[in-house]
Amino acid sequence: MHVRAPGARRTAVPAALLATGLLSALLTAGCGQDDDPSVAAPSTPATSAAAPTSSAPASAGSPTPAASTPAVDREITVTVAKRRVSPPTGRVTVTKGQLVRITVTSDVADELHVHGYDLGARLPAGTPGSVEFRAEKTGLFEVETHETELVLFQLVVR
Template sequence: MPNARPTARAGLTLAALLAFAAACGDDPSPAAAPTTAAAAPQSSATTAAPGSGAPSPPVATGSPVPSRPAVDKDLVYTIAKRRANPPAGRVEVTRGDVVRITVTSDEADQVHVHGYDAELALAAGQPGSITLTAERTGLFEVETHKSHLVLFQLVVR
């Protein structure tokens, strides 16, 4: 058969392209992993025939959706002239929540989250962030060291 060799070559090329496309997708599911189909010669009829029962290549649809948000509570504070904005108050979260605290101060200072011993050095005029998982229940003050401002009280239930 003089045409058998080009058909097998076309099948291998198509299988390799499908495996490459599957490996390059953003989908972390097993369907995105390269298959062993490229290793064994196949005819283009079984590789590319629609409705043949062979899995179709995945279509890239963007980033996978996480099962849980990266940050459950995003808190942003600004300190100017030794005053915090928003004013001090209580912030309630649920145990296990991921909390990000971003602070911008007009003076160099340090933010401390009591009970978690998390600290953040602040450069004047530059925002800084602390991200923590609220693992301990209770009431915890978040304050600055130099200016002695209580930014808020973190309530973890």
């Protein structure tokens, strides 16, 4: 005779949802005002500004100093001015496993949020804010601002 543990059935349902992609779809379906990406534990840390670049020339024969952050595979830059998104809202496709950096500059204080990855960054007015992460989850994810509720673009990870 086989006896099933009380929690066994509950763990099978999320696994089935995960396998079919329904759980991912449910998690990315909406954004509540109670979401606070600054509290979430992202898989990689979010940064509040783009990494500084050096304008000093490297001396001949010496290697260029390494940047404080690793080179990214895909950099996406968005500007918001007077509630207009530039470049215009659309889809941006990246390959699963790529290191992605999203940098947003807004003319008003706001908060950047990447759905599905639960990443966010504060956007002080006129100052770039960035998130950097490895695109390990496949699917379609909205990238938006929370205060002004603007969809910046849809991130497609394949």
